[in-house]
Amino acid sequence: MSVNQATLAVHNLAKSYGAIQAVKGVSFEVQPGEIFGVIGPNGSGKTTLFNAMLGQIQPDRGQIELRGQDVSGLSALALNHRGVGRTFQTLQVFGKMTVRENLIVAAQEHKGTLFSRIFAPSDSGLGDKADALIQKFHIAHVADKPAGELSYGQQKLVDIAMAFMSDPALILLDEPCAGVNPKLVRDIGDLLRDLNKERGSTFVVIEHNMDFIMSLCHRVMVMVEGEILAIGTPDEIRNNKQVLDAYLGS
């Protein structure tokens, strides 16, 4: 392995639905510790790209590498065990479990084997780790409440915190600010920046909130009609004439 090996490398990935080419052979790399944003208008292929990277759909062609290893075609389960965490566009917490249980279940499968886990303690030895994340995400006052009884914003924080529990090498966040009030958008941005600094976590973020993505990401990729229009720093993207014409506007 080279020292500067990319955490994620996508080569020539393509996916069509009938006659519609949703993603047209895109290639890019995400470096370790990088926060990489993906933006683009609706129908630009962001979600298809995300789903293909996460093993939810099979691409027609192309290759996906995680830390130099080919993970193309692996299921979401296998990808998670190789260090890929994710959040979904819509809330995906386990409503009947407490917040603490949600966080514990998010990492317990990374400890021991299936059969050893039957004899493991209830919290799989993850209680302290869960509590630390609960503190970090400012949800300690609801830690023992069923997640389904929390407000939308609190559930969003639980949802994001769950993705960090297993210390994944790469975390893909699908519209983390969707339906969230401006104060919480700022809080989520601060949390992600902190976690990126403290843990060196690598993120790929899809988001429509331009302020959020431009202030958070180290580099941003713009997709239009299934192709990459530009990749660059937020400043480069803001000043890119093609991007302004096609997506950001004046």
Next chain:
Amino acid sequence: MKRFHVSLLVITAIFMAVTPTFLKNYGIHLFTTWLIYMIAIMGLNLTVGYAGQKSLGHAAFFGIGAYTVAILMKAGISFWIGLPIGALLCFVIGLGLGFPALRVQTIYLAFATLGFNAAVWLVMRNEEWLTGGTYGINNIMRPEFFGMSLDRNLPYYYMVLVITVVLALLLGGLLRSPWGKAFKALRDNPIRAESLGVDTRSYTLLAFAIGSGFAGIAGGLFAAQVGFIDPAPFAVHYSIMMYLMVVVGGPGYFFGPVIGAAVGVILPEWLRFAQAWYLTVFGFAVVALMIWLPDGLLSIPDRIRARRQSKAASAARAASAKRIGEAS
């Protein structure tokens, strides 16, 4: 298990230990049947209530357990060897059935398991050389326990009670372990569970097989209790009845099987006054329950708590709005 659950288990066990001493023979027989169905429903509750799978083949596993114990005992093998063999056989068949059947979900899984139940029932009825066909197997002896006869109903009842408590504790331990959380996670949101590394296929399979094993134990106890088995109590409509017991008690509630089995076994006795109208009364009671308490009888405390919280939240919002109005 939470301390509340342990307390409730102790209270229930004391109630179940003391009450039969005041009952006549038929009452003890009824309580034994209640316990046996409780064990079967604990297994089905694991599959349906905790792991979220729709199974309509539980009576088949109940029957496999019963026939295994009966056939082995007729071959001179001890009940105490036959019972775990019956449970193990059900576990293995559960794995074997689950492997292809659990590729489908919801109503399709229900139909797959229902088809399995129908096939097993036909084997029980048609394979006379093994099962005695419609004549069944009779003179199944009650076991002994370290030289103590369990022929009388009361000692046999206590033996079943001890087995029920042990199985309840084992199930409680299982649900408290990481497996229990994985079961609940795949029930609540299988896609999210898989994205977090939960092997939903393996856990679903295990929940199904363990649930089948519980039915096997219940079936073995049933065979020795009644002394005669034929295919009738293992037909498809008994699987539907067992599913109903889970739903009525409260799927995913630890004590749901206690209530559910009571509704399936004890309630019909209480409704004897209705004579021919019994099934009509029972049917309407179930319809009413599904309309007003779709999560079962044990969901009542949760519903009251949720209603209180909702009222408190509304009051807090109203007070906050009033304060803002006064301030502006």
